[in-house]
Amino acid sequence: MTQEEDIKWQDLAPPERILMGPGPSNVDPRVLRALIHQPIGHLDPEFLTVMDEVRSALRRLFRTQNELTFPVSGTGSGGMESCLANLIEPGDKVLVFVIGFFGDRIAQMAKRLGADLVVYEKPWGQAVNSEEVRSQIQKHMPKIIALVHGETSTGVLQPLEGIGALAREYDSLLLVDTVATLGGVPFGADELLVDATFSATQKCLSAPPGLAPVTYGERAIAKLKARRQPPVSWYFDALLLRSYWGEDRAYHHTAPINMVFALREALRLIEEEGLENRWARHRVNSEALSAGLQALGLQFLVTEPEHRLPVLTSIIPPASVDEGKVRKRLLTEFHLEIGAGLGPYKGRLWRFGLMGHSSQKRNVLLALSALATVLRSEGFACSADDALSAAESVYQKSYQVRVEV
Amino acid sequence: MTQEEDIKWQDLAPPERILMGPGPSNVDPRVLRALIHQPIGHLDPEFLTVMDEVRSALRRLFRTQNELTFPVSGTGSGGMESCLANLIEPGDKVLVFVIGFFGDRIAQMAKRLGADLVVYEKPWGQAVNSEEVRSQIQKHMPKIIALVHGETSTGVLQPLEGIGALAREYDSLLLVDTVATLGGVPFGADELLVDATFSATQKCLSAPPGLAPVTYGERAIAKLKARRQPPVSWYFDALLLRSYWGEDRAYHHTAPINMVFALREALRLIEEEGLENRWARHRVNSEALSAGLQALGLQFLVTEPEHRLPVLTSIIPPASVDEGKVRKRLLTEFHLEIGAGLGPYKGRLWRFGLMGHSSQKRNVLLALSALATVLRSEGFACSADDALSAAESVYQKSYQVRVEV
Numbered sequence: 001m002t003q004e005e006d007i008k009w010q011d012l013a014p015p016e017r018i019l020m021g022p023g024p025s026n027v028d029p030r031v032l033r034a035l036i037h038q039p040i041g042h043l044d045p046e047f048l049t050v051m052d053e054v055r056s057a058l059r060r061l062f063r064t065q066n067e068l069t070f071p072v073s074g075t076g077s078g079g080m081e082s083c084l085a086n087l088i089e090p091g092d093k094v095l096v097f098v099i100g101f102f103g104d105r106i107a108q109m110a111k112r113l114g115a116d117l118v119v120y121e122k123p124w125g126q127a128v129n130s131e132e133v134r135s136q137i138q139k140h141m142p143k144i145i146a147l148v149h150g151e152t153s154t155g156v157l158q159p160l161e162g163i164g165a166l167a168r169e170y171d172s173l174l175l176v177d178t179v180a181t182l183g184g185v186p187f188g189a190d191e192l193l194v195d196a197t198f199s200a201t202q203k204c205l206s207a208p209p210g211l212a213p214v215t216y217g218e219r220a221i222a223k224l225k226a227r228r229q230p231p232v233s234w235y236f237d238a239l240l241l242r243s244y245w246g247e248d249r250a251y252h253h254t255a256p257i258n259m260v261f262a263l264r265e266a267l268r269l270i271e272e273e274g275l276e277n278r279w280a281r282h283r284v285n286s287e288a289l290s291a292g293l294q295a296l297g298l299q300f301l302v303t304e305p306e307h308r309l310p311v312l313t314s315i316i317p318p319a320s321v322d323e324g325k326v327r328k329r330l331l332t333e334f335h336l337e338i339g340a341g342l343g344p345y346k347g348r349l350w351r352f353g354l355m356g357h358s359s360q361k362r363n364v365l366l367a368l369s370a371l372a373t374v375l376r377s378e379g380f381a382c383s384a385d386d387a388l389s390a391a392e393s394v395y396q397k398s399y400q401v402r403v404e405v
Numbered sequence: 406m407t408q409e410e411d412i413k414w415q416d417l418a419p420p421e422r423i424l425m426g427p428g429p430s431n432v433d434p435r436v437l438r439a440l441i442h443q444p445i446g447h448l449d450p451e452f453l454t455v456m457d458e459v460r461s462a463l464r465r466l467f468r469t470q471n472e473l474t475f476p477v478s479g480t481g482s483g484g485m486e487s488c489l490a491n492l493i494e495p496g497d498k499v500l501v502f503v504i505g506f507f508g509d510r511i512a513q514m515a516k517r518l519g520a521d522l523v524v525y526e527k528p529w530g531q532a533v534n535s536e537e538v539r540s541q542i543q544k545h546m547p548k549i550i551a552l553v554h555g556e557t558s559t560g561v562l563q564p565l566e567g568i569g570a571l572a573r574e575y576d577s578l579l580l581v582d583t584v585a586t587l588g589g590v591p592f593g594a595d596e597l598l599v600d601a602t603f604s605a606t607q608k609c610l611s612a613p614p615g616l617a618p619v620t621y622g623e624r625a626i627a628k629l630k631a632r633r634q635p636p637v638s639w640y641f642d643a644l645l646l647r648s649y650w651g652e653d654r655a656y657h658h659t660a661p662i663n664m665v666f667a668l669r670e671a672l673r674l675i676e677e678e679g680l681e682n683r684w685a686r687h688r689v690n691s692e693a694l695s696a697g698l699q700a701l702g703l704q705f706l707v708t709e710p711e712h713r714l715p716v717l718t719s720i721i722p723p724a725s726v727d728e729g730k731v732r733k734r735l736l737t738e739f740h741l742e743i744g745a746g747l748g749p750y751k752g753r754l755w756r757f758g759l760m761g762h763s764s765q766k767r768n769v770l771l772a773l774s775a776l777a778t779v780l781r782s783e784g785f786a787c788s789a790d791d792a793l794s795a796a797e798s799v800y801q802k803s804y805q806v807r808v809e810v
Contacts, residue, residue: 007462009673012455012666014445024444024662035440035663039429039613040419041742050417057412073615074479074640077658081640109639202659208444210478210615210661232637234514235479235486251747253482254607256615257429258440259664261417268414337446342656 017331018358020367021339022152022312023180024202024209025355027262028405031207034265039257043249047257050264051245057267061205061275062178062197062215063188068238070245071211071263073256076179076200079212081109082236083175083198086216086224087144090114095142095172097128101153101342102177106146113232118142124154124345125301125314130162137170143223144173149187150180152203153342155314155351156307157185164193173220179203182213183270184282184311184355195220201259204282204311206356207266210259214238266356273405279310280401285359286310288394288403289352292368295390296375296382301349311359312339315350321378323347326371334370361403364391422736423763425772426744427557427717428585429607429614430760432667433810436612439670444662448654452662455669456650462672466610466680467583467602467620468593473643475650476616476668478661481584481605484617486514487641488580488603491621491629492549495519500547500577502533506558506747507582511551518637523547529559529750530706530719535567542575548628549578554592555585557608558747560719560756561712562590569598578625584608587618588675589687589716589760600625606664609687609716611761612671615664619643671761678810684715685806690764691715693799693808694757697773700795701780701787706754716764717744720755726783728752731776739775766808769796 019026040047059069072082094115096107099122111117118140149158167174173195184204196216202209231237243250301314317323330336341349372384424431445452463474477484499520501512504527516522523545572579578600589609601621607614636642648655706719722728735741746754777789
């Protein structure tokens with residue numbers, strides 16, 4: 001074992017970051033403490049109770065009556081793949097609106113799964129309106145329509161009103177990516193007539209990454225039951241998982257027990273705060289951050305304020321500064337993580353997330369003052385006073401909203 | 406929010422089980438404590454260091470030089486599906502040895518992935534020998550051969566010696582399921598000429614469930630690179646994941662950060678103990694348990710002792726007792742979890758796991774004395790004295806092996 005003896009292990013001591021990127025977000029200490037229980041068996045009666053609590057709370061969070069609601073044992077991208085693998089049969093016409101990195105990811109996955117793929121693209125930073133959706137549906141008559149509610153690559157909030165009704169009118173299923181929005185931005189699966197949606201634990205839910213809450217409505221389940229072949233993925237097969245998470249308790253795979261403990265506590269915290277209070281907190285902190293960033297003289301990628309995602313604000317870095325150096329200085333000098341650009345915006349975007357536990361007034365003020373400090377030191381003229389005043393005036397106008405956690 | 410206000414949440418307080426089923430196993434408190442750090446970003450330089458440490462330690466654990474070695478962001482069944490989805494191209498002849506529930510799972514997944522599937526079955530409780538493997542390979546000339554090293558549904562250890570050489574002789578790839586064996590039973594991927602293998606964190610590694618360590622050798626990577634189409638699974642695509650876990654650090658999906666922290670600590674504990682010491686601990690505790698169970702007058706499913714899996718012992722319950730009631734009494738009266746039978750052995754098998762942190766002398770003695778107590782109370786004549794003496798004589802013979810953790 002000489003090879004092993006040579007290894008010098010250190011105690012794990014990760015830095016205490018303020019996570020203001022596109023996720024993971026910071027985690028409430030209560031959620032972290034929920035992680036540390038000894039695991040119990042995945043078929044233990046006590047664990048079945050926890051599963052029931054999690055399913056019920058996820059239904060309230062998704063605002064749905066859907067029976068088939070549970071966390072997939074994978075990250076958000078696993079949730080995405082699980083919904084696509086269940087809903088798509090080879091040859092199905094699938095219409096994906098690709099206006100960012102994650103819309104493109106849906107399209108890539110759908111193609112691998114044998115979809116007859118139709119992609120409708122728009123420039124990054126925009127959203128589609130229901131007229132565009134209608135004309136695309138009429139043109140292609142897809143079996144499945146996929147949209148990203150909160151596109152974290154661009155910071156765009158895609159309006160969903162009316163799209164569910166359109167999907168029903170043309171007998172399509174509506175699949176929505178709520179990875180970035182669930183728990184931070186108003187969403188109701190039943191009210192919006194969403195047939196299936198997937199999310200993730202590490203963004204506005206503020207649990208660690210590793211689970212992907214999903215829900216399927218009756219129309220989606222009818223499609224699953226009518227499949228000619230089972231999904232190519234056994235691991236993600238929703239009808240098999242339904243037997244495990246549902247009444248049968250049929251063993252499928254070993255659930256990530258401790259992550260389910262953490263998710264339970266995160267859901268409990270959401271209910272203690274109240275979902276609508278939580279949405280308001282995310283909205284106000286985001287508005288304050290945006291006001292401050294604007295006061296620093298920075299430029300938004302998303303030009304129309306009503307399309308800005310309240311949990312992630314994307315900024316085009318000033319041409320005069322080295323954007324990577326600024327991010328690195330924020331990380332090393334302030335332990336403050338912000339996100340970089342993806343895809344065509346690699347090296348051309350800053351992404352400021354305010355998700356879940358990270359969405360706090362003090363983080364907004366830290367980010368603005370740290371950014372102003374670094375920008376000024378890099379030769380970009382701006383005023384922290386202006387930024388902090390602009391942010392504070394937002395808070396003053398919204399004094400009735402609780403902006404700390 | 407009236408719906409939410411009605412919910413009565415309790416503090417999470419899972420019972421402190423002794424986990425002696427087929428997994429999850431108990432987790433060392435140091436590993437639990439590693440879970441509770443605030444997450445850091447999945448592209449944070451500090452996390453990249455943790456990833457490198459985990460990759461290196463996994464190579465030492467698998468006993469391989471394989472570059473492509475990393476934990477899949479899913480449970481053991483996710484690891485199984487990831488290896489199959491990467492290695493199998495539609496129409497590939499795949500030979501699966503099905504001698505239990507998990508061999509059957511491999512076959513089911515392979516079929517969904519479009520394999521030209523050949524299944525070689527034997528009665529549960531047996532293993533295959535290299536002559537059977539050779540004759541099946543010669544008969545079918547498969548591109549991929551899949552075997553389960555430790556079949557937890559039966560408690561059989563499948564000998565692997567010579568099979569890798571056979572696979573090479575006939576230009577097949579050898580895929581081995583080491584979910585139950587890695588870290589508890591002697592295994593070396595390079596020495597055994599295994600082309601790809603998947604495991605899980607919650608058995609002999611004694612981390613919580615949620616990650617699946619995998620490794621691919623050069624012959625397997627050549628097959629991945631030569632694929633006509635990418636794998637149907639984007640989430641599990643090993644060549645994409647290689648860019649994230651390798652030098653490129655290309656974003657793929659958000660790794661389950663806290664679970665990676667826990668895995669790191671579990672791997673560190675394995676190296677502190679020494680892999681060969683750990684194998685010896687598992688072997689001796691298993692022998693002691695088996696001796697005790699035999700002294701209680703119980704019957705083994707696996708009749709040939711050399712085929713018994715040192716981390717899971719399967720017992721056919723006496724016909725005179727209600728097997729479910731015995732398991733339930735062990736759980737409720739002693740917080741002791743043992744496993745039930747799967748598939749055709751549902752209601753007809755007890756499975757005693759001694760994996761990772763659960764493999765301790767005190768657990769062996771607890772299980773034997775609790776089982777004797779319950780069996781006697783259920784009218785089955787047996788002696789705890791006999792069982793404990795039989796176990797102790799094994800320990801006396803192996804006094805140089807450390808059997809506690």
